[in-house]
């Protein structure tokens with residue numbers, strides 16, 4: 590007589606292995622591996638997603654621990670209003686739209702990028718260009734989440750002209766707003782996309798290649814630095830490293 594339990598265990602284990610394999614393949618192959626300039630936001634793409642299983646909990650917005658019992662959503666709206674038509678640094682003069690952030694105010698995971706590119710500047714939403722499509726693929730195909738489940742923002746909220754790097758004074762002016770966003774959302778994990786996000790959050794000069802692959806601490810929140818999606822457009826072979834980082838993030842979340 591066969592041991593039904595043993596057989597069932599084997600089936601489940603092989604199914605699990607298969608699913609993990611499928612997910613790895615999807616990320617390795619499914620994310621567009623086009624070579625490109627990699628500059629922020631070239632060629633706008635829609636980011637609506639179709640298949641993934643929604644994992645957002647649909648409990649009422651979090652108010653516990655928030656000042657005056659306000660929800661995270663309300664607090665983020667207040668912060669956005671406080672920023673206003675910002676002219677605190679020189680990027681205010683050249684931007685089209687300020688790109689505050691998008692997603693679930695109660696997200697367990699926040700992705701922090703560098704700063705808006707052309708598409709983001711035009712749309713007022715982070716990560717909607719080519720790099721954004723790649724980030725969306727990581728979230729949807731890799732993590733099986735929706736963009737709406739997570740929160741996405743940048744270190745600087747206005748586009749640096751010609752997609753140049755944000756300058757120290759610009760980061761300094763904008764950083765308080767990133768700090769407040771993270772204070773309000775209180776995620777379990779932050780994914781720092783690229784050098785500027787990692788440097789700003791972790792106050793380190795170490796390169797992203799040295800920082801990635803392990804968790805760091807930001808005010809008690811776990812931070813996983815990883816390569817920026819724009820870098821992945823230029824160096825698709827680094828996608829496997831990002832996938833390793835993302836798997837560690839998922840293990841932490843679930």
Ligand code: URA
Nearest residue numbers: 629702703704715716
């Ligand atoms: N790159 C970033 O760092 N942020 C965006 O929003 C888009 C591209």
